Amino acid sequence: MNKYNVSRLAVKNAIARLGLTNAQAPNALIKYAQGSSFVWSLGSTSGSQAVYDNYNERVRLVIAENGTVLDVFPIDYALQSPHNLSEEVRQSLKESTKETLIARRDKTHRKWCETELAFHENSYEIAKVRLQLIDASVEEAATLNRRLADLCADNKRLHEDRSALRKERTELERALVPYI
Known part of the structure; x- marks a missing residue:
C-alpha cells in the first residue's frame, strides 16, 4: 500500500x-x-x-x-453548480466522461474474456495431464507431474488476473452509473 x-x-x-x-x-x-x-x-x-x-x-x-x-x-464537482459551467459544457463533459468510461469498461471486459478463455484452456490441459497420469509409467509420471505443476502455477496466475480484471470492470460499471 x-x-x-x-x-x-x-x-x-x-x-x-x-x-x-x-x-x-x-x-x-x-x-x-x-x-x-x-x-x-x-x-x-x-x-x-x-x-x-x-x-x-x-x-x-x-x-x-x-x-x-x-x-x-x-x-461530480464541476457538474454540481450551474455557476461553474454552462449547460452546454456540462452536458459535453458528462457525455465525454460517459464515453471514456464505457470505452475503458469495454477494453477491460475484452481483457477479462481473453483471460477467462486462457484460464479454461489451461484447466482443460490440466485435466488431460491428470488423465494421462492414470496410465503413465514411473518415468512418464515424473515428466507429467512437472508439467502439471507448471500448468497449475499458470492457472493460479490466470485466476488472479481474471479476478483483478473482474474487480476493475465492476468498479468501472459503478463509476458509469451516475452518467446513465
Whole structure:
C-alpha cells in the first residue's frame, strides 16, 4: 500500500467541499487516496501529478508523484453548480466522461474474456495431464507431474488476473452509473 501525505490546501478544500472537520480531513484524505483508481495524468505537469477517483467515496483527488494529496473534489464537482459551467459544457463533459468510461469498461471486459478463455484452456490441459497420469509409467509420471505443476502455477496466475480484471470492470460499471 502506498504511503500518502496531505497538503494544507487539500485539507482546506476537503473542509470546504466535502464538509469534513479539520481533525477528520487528513485521515479521510489518506483513506480516499488508498482506495482510489488512476484516471489520467495532468499533462501540464509533465506527468508529475495525476487525477485519481475513489468511486466508493465519490471523490476525485489530485495526487503528486511523491504521494502527496494536493487537491480533492466531489467526483461530480464541476457538474454540481450551474455557476461553474454552462449547460452546454456540462452536458459535453458528462457525455465525454460517459464515453471514456464505457470505452475503458469495454477494453477491460475484452481483457477479462481473453483471460477467462486462457484460464479454461489451461484447466482443460490440466485435466488431460491428470488423465494421462492414470496410465503413465514411473518415468512418464515424473515428466507429467512437472508439467502439471507448471500448468497449475499458470492457472493460479490466470485466476488472479481474471479476478483483478473482474474487480476493475465492476468498479468501472459503478463509476458509469451516475452518467446513465
